[in-house]
Amino acid sequence: MKKRKFPTAQTILLIIAALVALMTFIVPAGKYDTLSFNSADNTFIRAGLDHQKTLPVTQKTLDELGIKIPLEKFTSGDIWKPINIPGTYKNLGAKPQGIVALIESPIKGIIEAADIIFLVLVIGGLIGIMNLTGAFDAGISWLAKTLKGREFVLIIAVTFLIALGGTTFGLAEETIAFYPILIPIFLAAKYDAMVALASIYIGSSIGTMCATTNPFSAIIASDAAGINWTSGITNRILFFVLGTTICIIYILVYAKKVKKDPSKSIIFSQKEAIENHFGNTTNASITLTNRLRLILFVFTMCFVIMVYGVSVEGWWFIKMTSVFLVGSVLIGFIGKIRESQFVDTFVKGAGELLGVALIIGIARGITVIMEDGLISDTMLYYASNLTSGMNKGIFINAMLYIYGGLSFFIPSSSGMAVLTMPIMSPLADGVGIGREFIVNAYNYGMGLFAFISPTGLILASLAIVKVGYDKWLKFVIPLVLILLFFTMFGLTISVYM
Incomplete structure (x- = not known):
């Protein structure tokens, strides 16, 4: 009997889309009124589905609407998205999404996600150019010799640095750029692709889960809850240190087992295919010339500039994509690649990530x-x-699970913050705890579910690494359970201290 294969990521998402469309026939339709700040004429705009009203930009307006957020959070631009107004939920006429809406949804989604999609395609083109120059092979050969006997340092360094980026400035979608670069390095170190995937994705997930200064989650959620973003930060720092340590140990234990006996790899049946896809990782004869060093320097600087732009200058996808596009052209010049060959290679590389x-x-x-x-x-x-x-105690753990569940439907951390915090944070007042605990439960709930959520980044990451979703779940579920119990225990203790 032929073994049935697990569905592809695209099929999984289309099945989920069909189930969500079915839910619109069952779940009652409803909506909160929203409030947004219009900087052009210095007014608030209160909007419902079929009405819109202009309100004065005063603290009194916010107080009357039951929004416990300082006025300057709106006027300074800290809160730039419409927020839900507490107590304004209304049941509305059902708007079921039928077969036509289901068919159109991927097209609408591609249009809405055009910014990150172009980033991914340009990164694919850049990787194609880098492979053509031979700089990757030379760099990997050098690194494999340098780390010989100390390959575990690679796991610790990558996981911690990416986690640090996640907790400080929200390094998440940008990590998609790291997979094609780091996987060959991990393979050269005699690990499997799952170790590379885990170091990058788990690093990002634990970092954003335990966000400290992340403006897209901890800060915007605190603002929307009407508290200073430093409230509750001690708890989040402690969770970050302990959570990241747990994740690194978990990856190291698996990596040591795979390095000792490759047949213990969860993806051992794909070993040859993955190694062929990511190139020859055992060629030690490639010389790292000065030209190739310069190419690697330009390539590395693309990421340094991207990280600086996102964390300091507030860049978003257009500027990030532009950096990689310019980097591709510079590398083409340094590598003396002909114009026609450059275009063909770039397009082919982009096609690899389509x-x-x-x-x-x-x-x-x-x-x-x-x-x-x-x-x-x-x-x-x-x-x-x-x-x-x-x-x-029960309340704060219920909030953890509620945010985990809601993140399936609202995978955007900033979107979740502005939509839910005005509604959820006042609930803390009723049970006698600080609103910072709601912010922390939001961070931990969303972050934990991000490890496995098919509506988040994991399926896109798995598609790059050529690993099935079922294999990822087999690898990561024990870690998720460990982190879940750790988080529940920590949250329970913290509300009683």
């Missing part, structure tokens, strides 16, 4: 179905009602 781009678009399409079907706010409304009458 499947990843489609996954990102299809995932975004699921959000489009929920928004058009008006069920996202309904989920939030009923989730907020679940916690009434709970003691604070």
